[in-house]
Amino acid sequence: MDASFASPEPQIICRSFRDAMAGGGSVILHGRPRPDQVQDFARCTASGLEATPRRLECRFLYDSDGSALFEQITQQPEYYLTRTESSILAANAARIRELTGAVTLVELGSGNSEKTDYLLRAWLARAERVCYIPVDVSESALAWACSTIRATHPGVKVIGMNYEYQEVFPLIAQVSPALVMLLGSTIGNLAPAEMSRFLASMAASMTPDDYFLVGVDLVKERSQLEAAYNDAAGVTASFTRNLFARMNRELGCAIDTDAIEHVARYDAVNEQIDIFARFTRQQTFFLAPLGRHLTVGRGEMVQIEISRKFRLEQFVPYLEQFGLAIEGLFTDDRKWCALLLLRRMAG
Numbered sequence: 001m002d003a004s005f006a007s008p009e010p011q012i013i014c015r016s017f018r019d020a021m022a023g024g025g026s027v028i029l030h031g032r033p034r035p036d037q038v039q040d041f042a043r044c045t046a047s048g049l050e051a052t053p054r055r056l057e058c059r060f061l062y063d064s065d066g067s068a069l070f071e072q073i074t075q076q077p078e079y080y081l082t083r084t085e086s087s088i089l090a091a092n093a094a095r096i097r098e099l100t101g102a103v104t105l106v107e108l109g110s111g112n113s114e115k116t117d118y119l120l121r122a123w124l125a126r127a128e129r130v131c132y133i134p135v136d137v138s139e140s141a142l143a144w145a146c147s148t149i150r151a152t153h154p155g156v157k158v159i160g161m162n163y164e165y166q167e168v169f170p171l172i173a174q175v176s177p178a179l180v181m182l183l184g185s186t187i188g189n190l191a192p193a194e195m196s197r198f199l200a201s202m203a204a205s206m207t208p209d210d211y212f213l214v215g216v217d218l219v220k221e222r223s224q225l226e227a228a229y230n231d232a233a234g235v236t237a238s239f240t241r242n243l244f245a246r247m248n249r250e251l252g253c254a255i256d257t258d259a260i261e262h263v264a265r266y267d268a269v270n271e272q273i274d275i276f277a278r279f280t281r282q283q284t285f286f287l288a289p290l291g292r293h294l295t296v297g298r299g300e301m302v303q304i305e306i307s308r309k310f311r312l313e314q315f316v317p318y319l320e321q322f323g324l325a326i327e328g329l330f331t332d333d334r335k336w337c338a339l340l341l342l343r344r345m346a347g
């Protein structure tokens with residue numbers, strides 16, 4: 001990795017984090033300075049457009065407009081995921097608290113933290129003071145979540161971390177015993193090799209006293225899956241286009257977003273939804289921070305996200321390869337989604 005894009009030194013993050021934990025109030029800690037974030041976005045856009053097939057990193061979907069659009073997606077009638085996972089949390093939050101005990105809550109990719117409220121209430125029912133550490137690259141979603149939780153639950157100490165997932169893994173040991181969460185089927189956005197790396201790092205960062213709660217979307221009918229990512233109101237299509245609007249705003253790209261079609265289709269072999277931007281006219285991306293031009297031809301597709309679907313009978317043994325064993329399994333009546341409570345196996 002180019003030194004200028006390196007994440008802040010783990011020791012610096014750990015030190016700021018220790019100070020925040022020792023302090024009385026709630027705070028938000030920020031990672032890379034803004035110019036480094038823009039350079040990172042430009043570099044990743046160039047390498048993604050030059051790759052074969054062209055594929056961009058989905059973390060860039062979440063600027064403040066993207067996070068606001070994602071929140072609207074979760075309210076669309078076709079998008080069953082958020083409602084279903086909320087119902088599982090509503091029914092099982094107290095049981096999860098019983099199983100884990102009074103651990104610190106750490107949430108990766110926390111977004112608006114709305115569903116986490118079920119867990120915060122279950123924790124507060126058993127203790128006056130609770131510590132919650134949401135982690136998200138979206139500064140706006142994180143700020144909104146932190147201020148809402150502070151206003152709703154004065155008993156919760158909130159330390160918001162505006163960082164990437166892997167940057168906070170070294171902090172888990174500092175707050176152990178902890179329940180680390182990854183909800184909303186966010187794990188399904190990771191390609192197989194990325195998911196293996198993520199789980200290996202997660203397992204290596206956990207002590208046997210920590211827990212990992214992961215939400216997954218289960219394999220189901222193509223029609224239901226494709227409807228969820230092609231909502232009739234067109235909000236998911238706007239979410240796709242916003243990635244390129246963000247390039248215009250932050251990188252000076254000058255892309256015509258009207259030349260972009262949103263394509264989301266189910267790949268039944270790999271059991272994943274593939275989301276693409278298809279270009280109806282040739283577009284030249286000018287990446288101002290790099291001084292480079294890259295052209296995408298008419299009819300070409302750029303993959304912007306995947307959303308993998310899982311089968312528990314395969315996923316549970318797969319998790320065991322990383323030393324993660326099931327302590328609790330929670331699903332809805334229709335078996336659409338699942339929450340797995342995992343613990344690192346001893347040895």
Ligand SMILES: C[S@@+](CC[C@H](N)C(=O)[O-])C[C@H]1O[C@@H](n2cnc3c(N)ncnc32)[C@H](O)[C@@H]1O
Nearest residue numbers: 059062109110111136137138163164165183184
């Ligand atoms: C699919 S949304 C899920 C949000 C929320 N957890 C939910 O269940 O509704 C993914 C969230 O992860 C955040 N995110 C994406 N990539 C990230 C990364 N590499 N590091 C930290 N946060 C990330 C996004 O900003 C977004 O809020």
